[in-house]
Amino acid sequence: MKFTRFLLKRLAFFLVTMWLVVTLTFVLIRCLPGSPFNSGKMVHPQILNNLNTKYGLDKPFYEQYLRYIKNLVKGDLGISMIYKNRSVASIIKRAFPVSLDLGVRALVLAAFVGLLLGLMSTLYSNKALDHIISVTIMIAVSMPGFVAGALFQYFLCYRLSVLIQSITGVRYSVFPNTGWEGFRSTVAPTMALAAGVMGMVAKMLRTSMKDVLDQNYIVMSRAKGLNKREVVLRHALKNALLPLLSISGPLVSSIIMGSFVIENIFSIPGLGRYFVSSVQDKDYTMVLGLAVFSVFIVVLINTITDILYAVVDPRVCIESKDRLKT
Amino acid sequence: MDTILKIKDFSLSCKGKKILDNINMSVSKGEILALVGESGSGKSMLARSILRLNNPGIFDTEGEIFFEDQDINSLTERQLTKIRGARIGMIFQEPLSYLNPVFKMAGQLTEPLKKHKKIKKSKAAELMEDLLRKLNINNPEQYMKSYPHQLSGGMAQRGVIAMTSSCEPELIIADEPTSSLDVIVQLSIIKLIKDLARLFGVAVIFITHDLQLAAKIADRVAVISKGRIVEEGDVQEVLKNPKSEETAQLLNACIVSGGRDTDKSVLDKSVLEGTGTNDRVKSVLEGTETNDQAQNLYEDNICADVKRKALLEIRDLKMHYKNGQNINRALEGVSLTVYEGETLGLLGESGCGKSTLSRIITRIQRPTSGEVLFDGKDIFTKSDYPKDVQMIFQDSTTSMNPQMRVEDIVAEGMDILCKKSRQERTRDVIESLERVGLDKNIKDRFPHQLSGGQRQRVGIARALITNPRILICDEPTSYLDTVSQKHMLDLFMKLKNEINLTYIFITHNIRILGNISDRIAVMHKGRIVEIGTKDEIEFNPIHPYTKMLINASITPKKIQ
């Protein structure tokens, strides 16, 4: 039916995107300056040849490409160039759950706070509270992740302990500023990561609500005798939430990019930190493997939300896409 | 007759500007009052003000609105919600945009019942289904399970009417409930409202810009113009003896072909009942062909007197759009000849293919098959065809680039076809503007600074600057109020006499065609079903579809 066609199209798009990224990274491997084995030390040519053969670097371009794809599908993303006995996949296995944990917590917090703020802003529009919320949102959206990260680290981790010390005399850090052990260490990073995203959610909801409340069916619902709360929560909200799903892509992207930064500030052993350090170490296979994986996650989530959007909005599927007009 | 609603000295202003000025109006129990005015006269604002649906932050009000001796204008929002929907109901113009697209009909239609009468969801659904059945919706269960966009305009409006009357209000305000519907559906909805009023004793305020429509349904009429009530009284009285200038203008502008009064009300009963398309008529229409005989008859008669030249020949034009599995047949073998100097009216309802035809004739689109000849040559190979055939569009706001000044807009045709010096260009533009009755200073303004009527004239000036021989007018008056409409048609006549233009006039409104066209071609579902002279089509239509169209626009005596 129409829906299955849509589904297939969307999945095809997913595969095309992944193919694009994969090919891009493969091309980059080839273009990178220097052979991976020349990082500083002088290597005996014989050993160099052996290593090249081992990694298949002497085979023609096309064959290497196929080998690469085949390995990817199997889940083999290669071996780190620096730490020769570690595979990229094993690093991902260790680091991804941490990043996932941080990301999910931040997303939930951001969604909750963002929606709440957006709703309050609508219900109390044009009153003082609305203006305060608008300003907060504006600031939250405009700051890069590391600003929030630095601020949260400084105030929650350091200043708070100083405060406690000055009151109780005991030196105690409530929210540690590094590591990912125990709930307390998750608080500051989660809040920092959620800050920017929360702004996006609130802003989107507010704009969306404003658009919806201008619509004719809202006038009709008022004419039926519904009060403001019923109008906003029943009629407007559902219509306003739909466009939110459409920004879920950028939202997830933001969280992933944000997590790179936050993990660095708070020394959290997640994907982001490994990514950054491997770039600095010029560990190319690691960089590319992590990049491919991260993109995979983002595109996967985008695909899922797109499909969800189609399920939720009755108009997207039933409407026939008439490309020519009568 | 008790007064149920009394508006006393009511004024509405926005940022200091007065939109409604000292309105005094009253409605009695069970009566139907028509509120008539041109677009922009303030009638919709007045309607919304009664229930205070305008944004109180922007609009300020003065005066009182007494509903059964209680001033509802001074109530709090909370108190007002008890009246809205329960004792005063409201119906709006376009049902599809006034219904929430993400809720099924069941959820939306039962809301007033659930809120005001505190009836449970399942019982309310039952009641609504009953009501829908009474309103001639054949399959209420299916209807309730549908989303608004799955229903047609007429069906949706019936549902809205059912919903509004479900709580048995004492007053219903209907704000142009039929303006966006086809003529035939319009009548059925009006009859519906009238029956409701009669059976349940509900008072109705019926808002429209069409005085004739008002005459069909209302007992009394109030005429509003520029935010003021200028006349009020029994509808037949006002129509016969309008006391104010504005009313007279409105009346004049309602162009009735001959002003006939047919006693033989041939309004098809089944059409009025609104059971979708009448099956009997439908089956007759499916198997029709172009009526060649009428065309030949015309040619014989006319060519006998004056040897007229055939300017545009359309031969067997077909236009098919592929849309996945379906093929949309917009045009199915249309053949037509347009003679020099005549005004050919192209009549049909929305979706009949007249717009497609105009697009092909102006080379915006290529047909699937068939050919069009101008002066004997194929238009798609002719080089300066735009010089000879030009077009005027329906919506003057979208037919002009908002970033361009009037001068550049009018000169565009000339700019594309040939290069002229600055002074020549300006001179030609001024000439064109004056020809359509506009002052030459308008050339430096932007479209949004002009009124609708002025913009439409600029469109005509633009089309005329290349001195075309054929002018295609695509519903040029449908977005204008009735007074401007009349001015526009006068202009067309004047131009026709001055420069011997040939017109192809496309519209769905037969009253207009009756006044200015020589011949009329009737289109339906991509075919020309009948062609004839103006009089033949109006007074002696042959094809059943033509008959239906003609009958739907007559002013009969009030529907009983």
Place this chain on the structure above:
Amino acid sequence: MLLYVKTAVFGVLKNKIAFAGAVIFFVIVMMAIAAPAFSPYNYHSHDADSIFLKPMSKGHWFGTDEFGRDLFVRVWQGARISLAIGILAAIIQMVIGTVYGAMAGLFGGLADEAMMRLADALYSIPDLILIVLVTLMMGNSCFSVVLALSMTGWTSTARVVRGQTLMLKEMDFVKAAKVMGASRRYIMFKHILPNCSGQILVSLMLNIPSAIFAESTLSFLGLGIRPPEASWGTMVNEGFKYTNITYHPWVVFLPLLFIAITMISLNILGDEFKKVLDSKH
């Protein structure tokens, strides 16, 4: 085109907050251009005696960093780099996006779908990762950073322009031009692009802060502009690495503050523009 922009600008400047944003941004740009010339201190002057001085001490308005370098000069030198990269990248994004989107919209049909699918695919890839990959390949100079940034941000402009083009294509005045025999190029340049100008401007205005955002994040991670040149992001990075923010927070927070202020004022301005443009339709 001018009419649109003129009315939009006047509309925006009426709003006090947007006006403030414009003023702030203007001041920052002016300072970036002029300020370093007026200070007695050199960008590179290490002064081991004056390390870690607090702001407002002894002629150092913003204090000094771990090498004794005057932070006032450094901040404004950094401003030059950050702003230059941001604005340049945004302009390139705007040009690429406009041309791509207009072409896709005008062609329509299959070509349009293919082009937009490509753009969408690019859009769904997280910017930072793409940028990092490109800088890996091309080095860390200002030029390659600008290039990398330009390659990713154009998709939103393209989408907006394409949407507008599709809508404008159906308008009667385009049809009228066709009836008059206008060529496709004429229609694109005379009718479509001028009516997109508002949206294009909004895009530009919102692309600048996101370019600054991307560049500063990149530099903060040590992957962008490297010393001795320093953009604001690089300064924050160095601050984090070589300074204990618990003792000398200003070294980190000063550049941070300016990044935040610049982005906030630009975002406010862009938002207001968007609001004004949308309300006119």
